[in-house]
Amino acid sequence: MTPERYRKLRAVLDKRQPDLTVLMENVHKPHNLSAILRTADAVGVYEAHAVNPTGGVPTYNETSGGSEKWVYLRVHPDIATAVQHLKERGFLVYAAHLSDEAVDYRAVDYTRPVAVLLGAEKWGVSPEAAALADRHIVIPMMGMVQSLNVSVAAAVILFEAQRQRQAAGLYDRVRLDPETYRRTLFEWGYPKLAALYRKEGRPYPELGPDGEVRAPTGGPAAG
Numbered sequence: 001m002t003p004e005r006y007r008k009l010r011a012v013l014d015k016r017q018p019d020l021t022v023l024m025e026n027v028h029k030p031h032n033l034s035a036i037l038r039t040a041d042a043v044g045v046y047e048a049h050a051v052n053p054t055g056g057v058p059t060y061n062e063t064s065g066g067s068e069k070w071v072y073l074r075v076h077p078d079i080a081t082a083v084q085h086l087k088e089r090g091f092l093v094y095a096a097h098l099s100d101e102a103v104d105y106r107a108v109d110y111t112r113p114v115a116v117l118l119g120a121e122k123w124g125v126s127p128e129a130a131a132l133a134d135r136h137i138v139i140p141m142m143g144m145v146q147s148l149n150v151s152v153a154a155a156v157i158l159f160e161a162q163r164q165r166q167a168a169g170l171y172d173r174v175r176l177d178p179e180t181y182r183r184t185l186f187e188w189g190y191p192k193l194a195a196l197y198r199k200e201g202r203p204y205p206e207l208g209p210d211g212e213v214r215a216p217t218g219g220p221a222a223g
């Protein structure tokens with residue numbers, strides 16, 4: 001890793017928001033999933049969530065711009081498990097859902113720990129997910145068509161979250177805990193080496209001031 005690359009990775013990690021995320025409920029089209037992850041990266045989401053009942057790892061396409069490398073994706077077997085996982089970590093779940101109880105997406109607070117729940121392309125948010133959510137939010141529609149493409153809806157909402165968080169100064173200080181920051185920096189900077197350390201069950205080495213690996217005695221080194 002060059003020193004420039006190291007500085008770029010650090011600048012991005014400095015703005016990551018561990019308490020802002022998306023939960024995609026059966027969003028199955030690769031271009032939609034990819035576009036949502038790309039937006040998630042742009043607003044500083046650290047880890048995204050998906051419900052995929054088939055259990056498989058979702059597939060991406062070129063729409064992602066490679067963002068699947070920078071936003072971790074946690075796949076859950078069902079919506080109840082996903083919501084429980086998030087609520088145990090203090091997240092409020094805002095379902096982007098065109099229901100009678102939905103409020104304008106700009107009327108809710110995104111400076112709190114928030115997961116934006118997005119529904120499937122055809123069926124939308126499931127009744128189970130709608131019931132589990134803390135709030136329902138809607139992007140007002142004034143045209144002939146009832147809904148937006150899911151990745152467009154995600155972008156509109158996530159950039160409102162970014163706007164609120166910017167105003168609250170949440171991008172002005174490092175939000176990741178030091179251990180997560182250190183681990184992620186190594187995984188982003190040295191993905192192959194990180195995989196090797198994980199396979200061997202060894203802790204990641206420290207990085208030097210320009211991002212160079214400081215090999216522990218007897219460990220592999222990379223420049």
Ligand SMILES: C[S@@+](CC[C@H](N)C(=O)[O-])C[C@H]1O[C@@H](n2cnc3c(N)ncnc32)[C@H](O)[C@@H]1O
Pocket residue numbers: 095096097098117118119120121122123124125137138139140141146147148149150151153154
């Ligand atoms: C194409 S829409 C699904 C439409 C589906 N027929 C329905 O009735 O929900 C896919 C997802 O995008 C999000 N979405 C689309 N338009 C939206 C809007 N105007 N407000 C909030 N969310 C929206 C929702 O999460 C929705 O579940």
